[in-house]
Amino acid sequence: MALDFSVLLRFQDALLKGLLTTLELTLICIVLGCAIGFFVGLARTSDNRILRGVSGFYVEFFRGTPVLIQLFWIFFCLPLLLGTELSNFTSAVIALTLYMGAITSETFRASLRSIGREQYDACVALGLPRWTQTTSVVLPQAVLRAIPTLLSNCISLFKESALVSAVGMADLMFVGSNISNNTARPVEVLTVVALIYFVIAFPLTRAVTFIEQRILTKLAV
């Protein structure tokens, strides 16, 4: 059987809509996940043992279990615990945000730890109060150092978001699967879906490399 990509032309609108859903979901989870990750990263480097313990458990749990299971658990079990129904969009946002939070917290933690002791010495020698040390010296450098890895985290999340099709959310992957089932053309459809993911992810991975070099050059002292 010859490959026939023309069949996809009929489904342009559906694919576009699926892509927009994927992008919307990814963006929401990136923003919320990075916010959670930032504070969890701080908590993990905190002097407070309880904060360290709770944040450590959260991160290890979400890093150590498959995203698909987290997604199913939140979609099926969380409504039982809360006593209220959750839409598949809400479930997907909660699951991917918590996953993203765990992953990015590690990025923030690593970048906080990468700030050398001599930077703290300089702060002391200049008499900078603790708050100024944190907000003007440590955090800006940590965030700058975190950017390349954060972007990689974002690209991973964009691809991982395809898993939400498993709970019936009409993202790009879900639309692709439907078209594939209806047309019996899985090879053509899934190839095009993969290409769409690639066309968006590839420039971003290039950008990560570029930005990483810029930042490393700037922070090299």
Next chain:
Amino acid sequence: MIDRATDPLVSVSGLQKAYGALQVLQGIDLTMKPGERLVVIGPSGGGKSTLLRVMMGLENINGGSITFAGKPYIHAGAKPAKTAIDFQVRRSIGMVFQHYTLFPHLNVLQNLILAPCKVRGEKKSAATERANALLTRFGLGQKATAFPSQLSGGQKQRVAIARALMLDPKLMLFDEVTSALDPELVGEVEQVILQLARQDMPMMIVTHDMWFAKNIASRVLFCAGGVIVEDGPPEQVLGAPKEERTKDFIDRVFHIRQ
């Protein structure tokens, strides 16, 4: 305030510092008068840098005390973590480190004005004016908007000195500030420090550069094994040391340099 030139600016008494079982400073006693330029020399691991770090309040101590300009500054507690440091007094002291320690995400001007604006509440415009004047004085007038990564080692170290001076310190500590520099860049940094010396800025300098030590010191300490082995004018300690250990060290260092 120091009323008379004979009153000590710094008075160190019985200073002890250990890293675990390793005793780095073993009861240092030292007084320094205003206007003195004290150069500390000695073998690596002899406690020179630790002495400066303690002076800056960067390390807890195990015993002893330091007064600065007649005020209690650092005092040992029941255990090292309980070391009492007067932060107001600490602000009178500036320090420049071997590895520049500029803030890489801030440009030169921002590096200079951060502490005056945040610590002293100085207006940004006033701090910027002072910073630009200092940068011009140190030959860095064109570098105000450059980032540290765009500067040579010598330029970075001059910026670090200017940054410390922005807080009008009453004592400057220089910890091997030329050790990380390429040989051809050492001179430009030493010239800046000599310039400060001519203005009677009190300073304590740890250096391995004996030429520099000889040119800048009003007094030289030879520090080894956590104690001050010899303390005297540069002609004595560098030229005709009385102690055998000092003589050995000086002979070896000058031999290497020849």
